[in-house]
Amino acid sequence: MAFWQLIRFRVIYPLVLFFLLFLDGNLMSSLGGVLNHFPFHILPLLTLIWLFYAIEFEVTNRIPFWVYVVVIGLLFDIYYTGILGSYTIAFLAACVVMERLRPYFDERLMSGLLLCLIGLIIYLLVTYATGFIINIADVSLGRFLLYELVPTLVLNIIIAALGYYPAWSLFQVLS
Amino acid sequence: MRKFFSSKTAVTIIIGFFVIVGLIAGSNWWARRTNTTPFFQRFMNDLAGGISRVISVPTNAVGKSADSAGNLLNTFAENKKLKSEIDSYAQDKVRLQTVESENQSLKKQLKLKETLTDYDTVSAVTISRSPTTWKSQLVIDKGARAGLRKGMPVLAGSGIIGRISEVNTVNAKVALISDTSEDANRFAITIKGTHGDVNGIISDFDSERGQLVMGQITSSNEIKKGDTVQTSGLGGVIPAGLFVGKVAEVTTDDYGLSKKVYIEPSADLGNITTVLVAVSHMETK
Numbered sequence: 001m002a003f004w005q006l007i008r009f010r011v012i013y014p015l016v017l018f019f020l021l022f023l024d025g026n027l028m029s030s031l032g033g034v035l036n037h038f039p040f041h042i043l044p045l046l047t048l049i050w051l052f053y054a055i056e057f058e059v060t061n062r063i064p065f066w067v068y069v070v071v072i073g074l075l076f077d078i079y080y081t082g083i084l085g086s087y088t089i090a091f092l093a094a095c096v097v098m099e100r101l102r103p104y105f106d107e108r109l110m111s112g113l114l115l116c117l118i119g120l121i122i123y124l125l126v127t128y129a130t131g132f133i134i135n136i137a138d139v140s141l142g143r144f145l146l147y148e149l150v151p152t153l154v155l156n157i158i159i160a161a162l163g164y165y166p167a168w169s170l171f172q173v174l175s
Numbered sequence: 176m177r178k179f180f181s182s183k184t185a186v187t188i189i190i191g192f193f194v195i196v197g198l199i200a201g202s203n204w205w206a207r208r209t210n211t212t213p214f215f216q217r218f219m220n221d222l223a224g225g226i227s228r229v230i231s232v233p234t235n236a237v238g239k240s241a242d243s244a245g246n247l248l249n250t251f252a253e254n255k256k257l258k259s260e261i262d263s264y265a266q267d268k269v270r271l272q273t274v275e276s277e278n279q280s281l282k283k284q285l286k287l288k289e290t291l292t293d294y295d296t297v298s299a300v301t302i303s304r305s306p307t308t309w310k311s312q313l314v315i316d317k318g319a320r321a322g323l324r325k326g327m328p329v330l331a332g333s334g335i336i337g338r339i340s341e342v343n344t345v346n347a348k349v350a351l352i353s354d355t356s357e358d359a360n361r362f363a364i365t366i367k368g369t370h371g372d373v374n375g376i377i378s379d380f381d382s383e384r385g386q387l388v389m390g391q392i393t394s395s396n397e398i399k400k401g402d403t404v405q406t407s408g409l410g411g412v413i414p415a416g417l418f419v420g421k422v423a424e425v426t427t428d429d430y431g432l433s434k435k436v437y438i439e440p441s442a443d444l445g446n447i448t449t450v451l452v453a454v455s456h457m458e459t460k
Contacts, residue, residue, distance in 0.1 A: 019230070022223065025303035026231045029313065029447070030238030032304065033245065036311075036445030038385045043306045078216050079223045080305035080312065082206050082341055082348070085198035087307070092191075127308040133196065134203050136309045136354070138382050148308065 009174040010063050013054065017072055020046040025080060041148045042155055047072060048094060048123055049160045052116045053167040055098045062175065069095050086130040094123035109164055116160045117153060124149050206341070217343050221318075224302065224346035228316060231302045235448070242446070293456040294414040296330070297321050300449055302346070312340065313349040315450055323347050323452055326412060328362070330451045334418040334441030335362065335406065339452065347452075352387060353380050353444050364389065364419055365407035366436065371396045374407050377419075377438075384437065385444075386423055392434040398425050404438050414455045 027044045028035060035042040051069060054060050073088030081087065098119040105111040128144055131137035139148075205213070212220070282290070299315040317323055319342045327339045329349045340350035352362070366373040366389070373396050379388040392398075402422045408415025423439040 022227045022230050022303070023234070024306045025227060025314070026234040028306040029301045029304035030231065030234040031241065032238070032446035032448075033242050036304075038445055039383075041308075041311075043308070045306070075219070075223070077202075078219050079227075079314075080303075080307055081310055082202070082212075082216075082312075083199055083310075084202040085195040088198075089195045124308065130199065131309040133199060138380070140383075143383060144308075 009059070009171075012174060013059075013063055014068055017047065017050050017068060018075075020050050021072055021075060021079075039143070039147050040151055042151045043124075043148070044159075045120060045123065045152065045156045046159065047076070048091065048119065049116065049156060049163065050167075051091070051095055052098060052119055052160065053163070053171070055095065055102055056112045056115060057168055057171045058102070059171055059175065060099065066095075083134060086134070087127065089130070090123050090126040093126045094119040097122050109161065112164065113157055113161055117157060120153055120156055121149070124152060212341055212343060220341075220343040220348075221345055224314060224316070224343065227303045227314060228346075235300075239448070242448075289456040292408070292414060292416050294453045295456070296451040296453055297323065298449065298451050299347075301447055304447075310354055311351055312354075313337075313351070313447060313450070315347055315349060315452075316345070317452065318343045318345045318347045320344055322454060327455075328406070328413050328417060328453045330417060330442070330453060331447045331449065332442040334420055336440075336442045336444060336447060336450065338362075349450065351444055352377065352440060353382065353385075362413060362419065363407045363409040364404050364438075366398055366422060367403050367405065368396050368398050369402075372407075373398055374409065381437065384423075385440075387420065387438040387440055389436040389438060390428060390433070392436060393432075394434075398422060398434065398436060400424065412455065414453055417453060 024044050024046050027046075031044075035044070051072075054063070054065060069091050070088060073091040074084065076087040076091070077084045098115055101115060101118060105115050128137070128141075211217075282288075297317055299317040299321075301313050302316050303314040305312045305314075315329075323339055323342050325339055325342055328335055329337050329339060335352065337349045337351040337354070339347050341348040362377045364375060364377055366375075373392060373394045375389045375392050377387050378390040380386075381388050389404075400422055404419040404422060406413050406415055406417040406419060418441055420438045420440040422436055424437040426435050426437070427433070428435045
């Protein structure tokens with residue numbers, strides 16, 4: 001029993017991460033009428049929010065966090081884009097920046113959400129930039145900011161706020 | 176000032192950067208070059224597709240009820256309009272059946288076997304859609320086992336939405352026509368004008384207007400707003416007569432030498448729940 005208490009966080013955290021990776025895609029397709037209503041292009045980024053919780057609640061040292069980030073990035077690339085590396089670097093960049101900036105923020109909800117906001121912006125900007133490396137970018141920066149970045153941030157900040165305390169207590173219970 | 180990186184981290188970052196750029200360029204090149212997915216990727220995709228399918232049951236149900244709640248609002252006006260349209264469809268159906276049987280008997284007399292208008296459809300359900308900035312792909316629940324192959328056209332609602340970009344054993348990915356990468360939207364199409372047809376290919380997708388672009392048209396045949404656009408079957412892979420959309424605007428290109436036509440796609444590319452994959456008889460031979 002003691003052993004399970006020791007490792008349960010290490011098991012449950014990646015399982016949820018894995019589940020959210022697929023949930024993002026399912027939400028994108030099943031709620032397409034809302035999220036993809038032309039000209040909007042709103043992305044559910046639950047996976048990134050779950051990674052943010054680990055950084056915000058300072059549990060990254062108890063799990064092989066960076067391994068999870070790379071693995072989830074690679075899975076994302078294999079399953080969703082077929083181009084390896086593009087989202088791996090986006091997940092990594094967002095997590096590295098959030099991790100580095102974490103000491104400058106305190107535990108309150110609002111400053112936590114600000115940190116999450118920075119992570120989301122980094123993630124979206126990196127994905128926008130990788131579109132230029134492989135020459136598939138066809139949306140101007142202005143439209144990207146207006147119809148994708150801003151609505152995506154609004155949606156995901158709300159989700160992050162709703163899940164903030166539940167995630168916090170879950171992490172407390174598990175560890 | 177606090178040091179952000181140690182020199183060891185800096186070296187790791189530089190190496191990591193090159194590895195990732197190499198991976199992106201390499202896998203993009205590989206995907207373009209081959210028709211088959213590498214085994215590892217295929218295996219992972221099949222596995223991921225299975226999990227995705229389970230998760231999609233509740234999320235699809237939620238999405239469906241949200242859609243139907245939205246539809247309820249304009250049901251009355253829509254119903255009135257549809258009632259007036261349905262009478263003409265009954266007439267068309269009878270006519271289609273007569274013409275089809277006539278067509279078959281004529282083909283028999285000419286000893287023609289399969290032509291470009293003969294195709295079967297495989298229906299599939301969308302189980303996932305990539306939550307990505309670029310290359311929005313769908314994952315559908317039919318794959319190589321159902322006879323799908325890379326490059327086949329995919330229909331939803333009333334028209335074409337894209338083509339199969341990757342085939343795994345039990346699922347496949349669809350690149351949408353709104354995707355300007357690779358050859359996702361290079362369909363050979365024909366505009367049915369009042370004074371004869373105009374052939375060409377879809378050359379681009381204008382994401383600012385949400386419309387397809389058919390460029391470099393030198394034909395002098397008149398094209399009007401509202402003319403129907405369908406696949407022409409030229410090239411032999413895509414069946415002829417699949418509905419693409421309607422002409423939205425005709426302009427001349429930047430040099431004034433040729434025409435440029437904007438086409439409003441008939442299917443809603445944002446919300447795709449079920450699809451049909453057209454399998455040409457010519458191709459299966």
